[in-house]
Amino acid sequence: MDYQCNLPEFTQEQIEELAARYGLDLQQGQAQKLMKIVGGQPTLINIALYHLSQQELSLEQLLEQASTEVGIYQxxxxxxxxxxxxxxxxxxxxxxxxxxxxxxxxxxxxxxxxxxxxxxxxxxxxxxxxxxxxxxxxxxxxxxxxx
Structure with a gap:
């Protein structure tokens, strides 16, 4: 069984700062939308910001597909x-x-x-x-x- 490391969850401010490091400019409320789905879990946030930075999909597409077999978290x-x-x-x-x-x-x-x-x-x-x-x-x- 795979047990994960218990890192503290990111705050909204930390997510926005990490997004900026990825070259992303999260608009008003976008970090909150992401947090509503994955919380502040560092690995899941990092995966999302990476895919967004690669311009593979929009935040709306990412959130819509997140819990599916075609989503980035599959x-x-x-x-x-x-x-x-x-x-x-x-x-x-x-x-x-x-x-x-x-x-x-x-x-x-x-x-x-x-x-x-x-x-x-x-x-x-x-x-x-x-x-x-x-x-x-x-x-x-x-x-x-x-x-």
Whole structure:
């Protein structure tokens, strides 16, 4: 199972500064739109800014395709899906998070594993989905694992 390093999330200002280093001039609200999907996760932000700097697609196209099989995160998402397929019990617990309207209490080991994979984060009340990027993708493919 691939556990990610827990780097602190970028702030909007840091994203805008990194964008400028890529030669991008993010317009009003564009960093916020990106953050709405991927949060401030450094790797995901870097991937997005790289693709935008290469002028492969617009921010709107990037956001529209982000959670799909043709989006820039397809390999990243497939890797997470593969990890979940190898552990159906973990996938079932994650499925609960995807459909929950509020935070969910998880067994400590499950919570640790899902957090280590970057799939959940914690609030004082329990675990929630860490990024909206995951909801459409895993809602589509997770049913095959947990059914």
């Amino acid at each position: 390999d990243y998402l497939r890797e997470k899906l593969d990890d979940l397929q190898k552990n159906p019990d973990l996938a079932a617990q994650f499925s609960t998070i995807l459909t929950a309207r509020q935070s969910v209490n998880l067994p400590p080991i499950v919570a640790y594993k899902l957090e280590s994979m970057g799939l959940v984060k914690f609030t004082p009340d329990g675990a929630i989905l860490s990024r909206e990027l995951y909801r459409p993708y895993f809602s589509k493919y997770l049913n095959d694992i947990v059914s």
